[in-house]
Amino acid sequence: MSSSSASVDLSRYGWDEDWQSAFAPFAAQGLIPGRVARVDRGLCDVVTSLGTLRADTALVTPRDPVRIVCTGDWAAVAEGVAEIGAQVRALLPRRTAVIRSGASRRSLGQVLAANVDTVVIAVSLAVEPDLGRVERFLALAWESGATPVVALTKADLAPDAQLIRADIERIAPDVPVHVVSATEREGLAELRAVLGEGTVLVGQSGVGKSTLANALVGEDAMDVRAIGVDGKGRHTTTTRELLPLPGGRGVLIDTPGLRGVGVMDVAGGLQQVFADIDRLAADCRFADCGHLGEPECAVQRALDEGELSYRRLDSYRKLQRENQWMARRADVRLRAEARRARIERDRHWRGRGRDARANRQV
Ligand SMILES: Nc1nc2c(ncn2[C@@H]2O[C@H](COP(=O)(O)OP(=O)(O)OP(=O)(O)O)[C@@H](O)[C@H]2O)c(=O)[nH]1
Numbered sequence: 254m255s256s257s258s259a260s261v262d263l264s265r266y267g268w269d270e271d272w273q274s275a276f277a278p279f280a281a282q283g284l285i286p287g288r289v290a291r292v293d294r295g296l297c298d299v300v301t302s303l304g305t306l307r308a309d310t311a312l313v314t315p316r317d318p319v320r321i322v323c324t325g326d327w328a329a330v331a332e333g334v335a336e337i338g339a340q341v342r343a344l345l346p347r348r349t350a351v352i353r354s355g356a357s358r359r360s361l362g363q364v365l366a367a368n369v370d371t372v373v374i375a376v377s378l379a380v381e382p383d384l385g386r387v388e389r390f391l392a393l394a395w396e397s398g399a400t401p402v403v404a405l406t407k408a409d410l411a412p413d414a415q416l417i418r419a420d421i422e423r424i425a426p427d428v429p430v431h432v433v434s435a436t437e438r439e440g441l442a443e444l445r446a447v448l449g450e451g452t453v454l455v456g457q458s459g460v461g462k463s464t465l466a467n468a469l470v471g472e473d474a475m476d477v478r479a480i481g482v483d484g485k486g487r488h489t490t491t492t493r494e495l496l497p498l499p500g501g502r503g504v505l506i507d508t509p510g511l512r513g514v515g516v517m518d519v520a521g522g523l524q525q526v527f528a529d530i531d532r533l534a535a536d537c538r539f540a541d542c543g544h545l546g547e548p549e550c551a552v553q554r555a556l557d558e559g560e561l562s563y564r565r566l567d568s569y570r571k572l573q574r575e576n577q578w579m580a581r582r583a584d585v586r587l588r589a590e591a592r593r594a595r596i597e598r599d600r601h602w603r604g605r606g607r608d609a610r611a612n613r614q615v
């Protein structure tokens with residue numbers, strides 16, 4: 254699909270009047286708008302009205318990984334002439350960003366998708382779902398500014414899909430939960446109906462995201478391959494793609510499967526996922542109740558009555574601790590960076606002073 258020359262209608266990719274007005278200053282510089290469909294090692298595929306261009310992203314590569322170009326971004330692109338290829342010159346400010354904490358142990362974030370209004374969390378019905386992991390994804394999704402939806406995949410492999418659905422609904426208040434089978438093409442229309450203008454599919458590796466994306470888009474658009482390269486014969490999505498859904502129903506972004514998903518800066522998201530616990534806590538006698546045996550604790554009462562599970566309260570505490578820990582790490586990192594910058598600056602000025610003295614002596 255790359256470098257087609259046909260004229261592309263960008264409204265199929267989510268272009269609207271607000272983007273248009275945000276773009277005005279770039280249009281004045283002769284740049285063209287494009288939506289980033291895929292990013293890899295310094296280059297990206299960007300869909301413009303002229304077709305998909307391969308563009309250099311060096312000019313928009315800051316140190317902060319959260320600000321690095323990502324699938325779903327709207328970019329101001331210089332088309333390029335002769336040997337000089339296309340270049341991404343700037344990114345329009347994002348409306349939403351789905352961010353997880355970085356894969357490494359350093360406290361850096363990684364943007365999974367930008368400018369989506371729906372986050373579909375894919376959870377496989379083929380295995381016992383890990384409720385804590387679903388809660389993590391929900392926190393990320395709420396925090397992004399988009400709306401979460403849960404898709405329970407591989408329904409054809411699960412005799413008790415409705416039981417699992419009830420469990421998920423309990424931990425995901427106010428979130429639509431859909432049971433689908435991509436291979437049997439079941440539940441797809443219902444799922445499609447709740448998607449917004451832009452959707453990203455997230456979830457663990459192997460839950461069936463790419464297969465579901467293909468089923469929703471209606472063609473073999475994603476690269477789903479059984480590869481033996483890693484020796485485990487796992488199915489792995491090697492690229493991240495953005496595709497328009499049929500019937501003008503917005504775009505769909507597939508993401509590579511995540512082994513683990515860390516949270517950072519998700520305090521607001523956690524409050525939304527665990528709104529039930531916060532509501533209970535409001536009825537505790539003490540405003541700062543730790544729900545650890547204090548008298549007249551509404552959370553303890555709900556635990557005793559089986560209205561709230563110990564697992565869910567533990568999960569909330571664990572995610573809160575992780576979030577605070579990540580925030581502290583980010584603080585430490587920012588302070589270290591500031592210190593490094595100060596040392597650099599001092600060295601620079603000391604060097605200049607030495608040069609000036611040396612000059613005087615000549
Ligand atoms: N039975 C059944 N198998 C499915 C279904 N959807 C996906 N699969 C299978 O599950 C395996 C993983 O599917 P993928 O679509 O590659 O999963 P993914 O989540 O994109 O995986 P990553 O790319 O690693 O993130 C493949 O063997 C699919 O054929 C389904 O609805 N039913």
Ligand SMILES: [Zn+2]
Pocket residue numbers: 534537538542543544545547549550551552553
């Ligand atoms: Zn309490």
